[in-house]
Amino acid sequence: MGRPLIIEVRVNEYAMRNSNPNVPWTPEEISRDCNEIREAGAAVVHFHARKEDGSPAFDAESYAASIRKIRAGSDILIAPTMGQIHVSGDATRFQHYVALEKMDLKPDFVPIDTGTTNIDRFDFSTNTFDTKHKVYLNATETVERFIGWTHDLGMREQLFAWTVPMLRTGQALYRMGLLKTPVHQTFLLTEGGILGGHPGTVAGLKPFIELLDPAVPMVWSVGCKEGDLLGLVPYILQNGGHISIGLGDYGYRELGTPRNVDVVRKVVELARQYDRTPVTPDGVKELLGM
Template sequence: MTSETRTSNKPVVIGVHVNEGTMRDPNPRIPWTPTEIGDTARECEDAGASLIHFHGRTSDGGADHSSDTYGAIIERIRATTDLLLAPSLANVPGYTVEQRLSNLVPNLENASRRPDFLVIDMGCAAMDLVDPDTGRYVTDTRTFVNDTRTQTELLDRAEELELTPYMASFNVSWTRAIVNHARSRSLTFPLVVAFILGGDEFPAAHPASAAGLRAQLDLLPPDLQVEPIVSAYRGNVLEAAEESIRRGGHVAIGAGDHHYAELGCPSTADLVRHVVEIARRHGRAPATPEQARRILGVKAHAGNRQ
């Protein structure tokens, strides 16, 4: 990560997490269908976003890992925005690497259905959620497995498929894995690293606070070129967003991560506007999609609007 002094005027890449696996209670503004996701993407770009992460969903909110649905979502977003696309993989427990890629690979020959990033979770975690009122676990068997071999295979596939790795880290062990991969193999710089913090409901990740983010950022070797993007699952990211922006990093936010009932259950576009306000307070403007492409080192894409 470059020094704060040299990055003070760098535009802020604002990503959006529009749906995740989130249902519509209490926030009804969660898009599920390709049309709804595309419309939300347009609103978010207008508000200042330059990158989008999404999950395929059925019309009633269930998970949809089909390549047809992901292709339709990407095509819809590309038709009306210039946002960089970082879709989820088909992360079903027990799936092989090729099965995880099955929602994306069939579409890669079609420029209008091709993403920009391959999202790679760089570690294993107990994904069980906690009831914030009682402190008790809601589930106790959900384990997400991305062992070192899986990480390596996905990094290899990203290179083969000419997709930029979008490496996610929940905690410092995942970040150390990212650093080790960067030291031991040929990765394109800058590294795009998504630091996913966790609210009280999601103890698998570092706390959704400035301190939680600092623990991650301070672990990065000074000679390693990283563009960090902070988000918070089941928690309010705005405190950490200010820390990231102050230190030259970026932010991802969305109603898919957290309902933000404390703010009146806003839309994801409204949340983007909050981040824009923070960025401007620190003398930084929101990055356009083209600026984000240059900052994150993503190659120009034939499927983008002209």
């Protein structure tokens, strides 16, 4: 057995189907993908509730419909989104987790971004921004509040850092005694014209790794919003990281018209070359002390 590897699949985000027709939207499609990716070696799924036409859905029942079907088909751990910039107000952003707990459909993880960034998209073909007002706001008091509410509901926080300042904030939260340990941390690189995160390259990832505080116990993974993560997978595996990948971030048309399971199989293939063994959901719980 090689060193353990957590594979999380970001199955849909808010991606439409122009990049890949296999992006899952409906509860049936999401649960189907979960069954397939779990069988292939993934242990965690991150999903966004969507309507049948692919538009975002933010009501608790839309999340519940997918979670019911996911749990009926597999034991994969579940991390539904908080809604990013599409929902405002702390209580409103968190309300579906509260409702899901009351429905006995409590997710396993709550993704929490530990800082603020701009997510306007820059068009390199015209050298202009498509928008100039999209601020993804996460004040420190908001982040602390989300962590407290997450613990109150018996769930585990998953911190996301788009930039080094967000990583430093997460490490400060650990020093405050606010986080479960080891810290569950994802570095989210950004491409596709989104300049609010580090680029999806080795140069973009290295500062995170170099600035890890050895006094902070951490299990870290890497994702790439709107970018191809596969080229970085060997570097991540060699440096002890875990993988957060999926059609929600990038269509992977280099593989044809893949499904999420095809991307997972590619990661597993690479993992074997670097002596990394995908873990089960129980393995994730063991690594995170859950």
